[in-house]
Amino acid sequence: MSEQNRVELLAPAGNLEKMKIALNYGADAVYGSTSTFSLRIRSGKEFDMDSYAEGIAYAHERGKKVYATVNSFPFNSQIKLYKNHISKIAELQPDALIVSSPGVVKLAAEIAPDIPIHLSTQANVMNALDARVYYDLGVKRIIVAREISLKDCEAIKSVIPDLELEVFVHGSMCFAYSGRCLISSLQTGRVPNRGSCANDCRFPYEIYAHNPESGTTFRLDEEEGIGTYIMNAKDMNMASHVDEILSSGVIDSLKIEGRTKSPYYAGVVTKAYRHAIDDFYANDFEAKRYQAELNTTQNRGFSDAYLLSRPFDRNDTESHGFTIQNGTHQVAGLVGEDGKTWKCKDKTCVGDAVEIVLPVGAVVEETENEYGKIDEVAGRYFLTFKKLVSTDGKEFECIHSGDLHDIILPVTVPGYTILRRGITEALEKKGLTEDSTPMNLTPKEK
Numbered sequence: 001m002s003e004q005n006r007v008e009l010l011a012p013a014g015n016l017e018k019m020k021i022a023l024n025y026g027a028d029a030v031y032g033s034t035s036t037f038s039l040r041i042r043s044g045k046e047f048d049m050d051s052y053a054e055g056i057a058y059a060h061e062r063g064k065k066v067y068a069t070v071n072s073f074p075f076n077s078q079i080k081l082y083k084n085h086i087s088k089i090a091e092l093q094p095d096a097l098i099v100s101s102p103g104v105v106k107l108a109a110e111i112a113p114d115i116p117i118h119l120s121t122q123a124n125v126m127n128a129l130d131a132r133v134y135y136d137l138g139v140k141r142i143i144v145a146r147e148i149s150l151k152d153c154e155a156i157k158s159v160i161p162d163l164e165l166e167v168f169v170h171g172s173m174c175f176a177y178s179g180r181c182l183i184s185s186l187q188t189g190r191v192p193n194r195g196s197c198a199n200d201c202r203f204p205y206e207i208y209a210h211n212p213e214s215g216t217t218f219r220l221d222e223e224e225g226i227g228t229y230i231m232n233a234k235d236m237n238m239a240s241h242v243d244e245i246l247s248s249g250v251i252d253s254l255k256i257e258g259r260t261k262s263p264y265y266a267g268v269v270t271k272a273y274r275h276a277i278d279d280f281y282a283n284d285f286e287a288k289r290y291q292a293e294l295n296t297t298q299n300r301g302f303s304d305a306y307l308l309s310r311p312f313d314r315n316d317t318e319s320h321g322f323t324i325q326n327g328t329h330q331v332a333g334l335v336g337e338d339g340k341t342w343k344c345k346d347k348t349c350v351g352d353a354v355e356i357v358l359p360v361g362a363v364v365e366e367t368e369n370e371y372g373k374i375d376e377v378a379g380r381y382f383l384t385f386k387k388l389v390s391t392d393g394k395e396f397e398c399i400h401s402g403d404l405h406d407i408i409l410p411v412t413v414p415g416y417t418i419l420r421r422g423i424t425e426a427l428e429k430k431g432l433t434e435d436s437t438p439m440n441l442t443p444k445e446k
Contacts, residue, residue: 007246007254009277010166011270013066014259015046018266019055020337021416024359025267026274029065030055031098032259036085037072053092065095070108071120073101086111102137109138116140121168126152128159135163142166143255146173146236150248150307157250164252167245167307169238170269170294171257173317174201183231201231202300202323227321234319237302239294240287242276244308264331264345265297267357267418274360296329296420329355330426333407333419341391341406342419347429349398350388354419356381362414371410383410383419 013019013032022030032055034047047055056066068089074082082104086097090112097108100120108117118141119125119134125142134142141164144153153165183200205228210217236257238245245251254277256269272293279285294302301319332354333342348354356364356374364381367374372385388396390405399407 006281007251007277008166009270009273010067010253010255012171012256012259012261012266013055014261014266016051016055018259018263019066020058021263021267021359022270023059023062023064024362024414024416025270026360027064027270029067029095029253030059031067031069031255033069033089033094037070037074037078037082049088049092056092056094067096067098067118068092068094069098069120070104071098071100071122073122074104079107083107083111090115096141098143102134105134105137105139118143118164118166121145125156128156131156131160131163135160140164141252143168147306150245150250154248154250165250166253166255167251168236168257169242169245169254170236170273171261172300173233173236173303173305201233202229204228204323205230227319229320229323230318232300232319232323234301234303234317235299236305237291237294237299238304238307239272239276239290241304241308242273242290243280243285246277246280262331263334263416264418264420267359267416268293268297271357271360295327297327298324299327300324326423326427328423329420330423331418331420332426335409335413335415335417335419336406337415339409339412339415339417341408342417343406344399344403345401346421346426347398347400348385348388350385350396352421353382353384354421356383356413357418357420359414359416362417364413364417365411367411369410371408373410386410 008028009026010029010031011022011025011027013022013030015032019030019032032047032052034049034052059066070082070086070089086108089097094115096116096118097112098118098120099105099108100122105117105119108115117139119139121143123130123134123142124145125131125134126145126148131142142156143166144156146168148167153167156163157165187200206219207228208217208219238254242254245254254273256273258265258269272290276285276287276290279289300323303317305317330346332346332348332352333344335342358364358381364374366376366381371387371389372383374381374383376382387408388399389408390396391408392405394405396405396407399405
């Protein structure tokens with residue numbers, strides 16, 4: 001199959017570091033921008049115009065693409081500001097502008113006619129009629145609603161074969177219809193469709209019965225083992241179905257959600273889907289390979305969502321008992337861009353051994369010196385620390401999460417290599433139980 005017909009892997013870029021990690025771990029393109037008029041204000045604040053320009057240049061030097069998110073819904077009072085922002089972003093020459101409304105589609109086409117327009121999933125396109133309207137307005141690609149089926153994608157493509165279709169395959173799912181939610185606005189005044197969702201659907205809720213005549217209020221107790229996270233949607237995970245999606249021949253881009261998630265997530269999830277895509281084209285697809293890696297990340301439980309199953313056919317897409325849970329592994333450290341040092345993300349001591357997770361296509365060799373040794377075990381590489389010495393000469397017995405010292409590696413490794421350990425060991429270091437969740441950590445019983 002020619003390169004131009006291969007599906008694109010699109011990964012989130014919450015900041016410059018995560019953008020570089022996603023690109024090094026196999027993304028063909030990334031999406032993100034500054035906070036202005038973006039649906040991810042929290043992550044967007046980590047980009048300013050200078051760092052965003054640097055990220056675009058970094059991607060283009062490697063033959064990769066960057067799609068700029070300008071996908072919030074403007075008020076009348078913001079239209080002039082919107083015009084100015086689109087003009088500034090266009091000067092950086094991103095490979096597309098992601099927008100959400102017909103008015104902004106026309107605005108972007110007028111201001112930046114040479115930059116392709118991608119329609120955000122917030123527009124909720126589910127059928128060929130709506131797709132045709134946006135296509136006629138000049139939209140090159142539609143990021144379809146997360147509730148759409150693959151059959152509906154096939155129907156759209158049969159009517160408009162030149163229209164590119166992008167589908168989400170992994171990440172957080174919204175309790176509402178493709179992000180059209182007002183719960184956060186109601187409870188906290190934070191407007192989801194303007195980028196400041198407070199994730200109220202992830203909270204536990206209690207239910208009460210009130211008698212207005214007597215003024216009596218009763219709390220209704222939950223059934224044992226059911227839980228009260230009643231709006232907490234499981235995370236999407238379509239890795240096991242990448243072969244079916246690609247075999248359809250109608251999808252142009254597979255999208256990973258997660259601009260606010262960690263660098264570890266950006267690297268590991270992107271790499272897993274890179275392998276799934278490449279294995280499909282090599283006729284060597286095996287779902288369990290990719291799921292093993294995806295299970296290393298924190299998650300809310302996984303669901304294959306609605307692309308292959310209608311929403312009304314499903315009753316297993318929510319996690320009622322918890323808001324988020326640990327994966328099978330936890331990141332211990334992240335190697336810098338030059339590959340010579342690493343920063344601690346979890347307590348690490350002399351004598352500890354951590355697994356080395358490499359960017360796509362990267363290699364490392366076994367070695368040993370005064371700082372440590374690298375061994376291969378069953379096809380995986382592990383780094384054992386003999387010394388923890390920073391670049392400014394400070395030596396540690398243990399180093400803790402959040403410490404900003406750059407710690408010298410025993411040998412130069414590929415930039416942005418991830419160091420991780422199993423979750424059992426990670427929790428034992430903290431004195432926690434193995435069933436502890438990130439949001440509800442429980443000390444180990446003595």
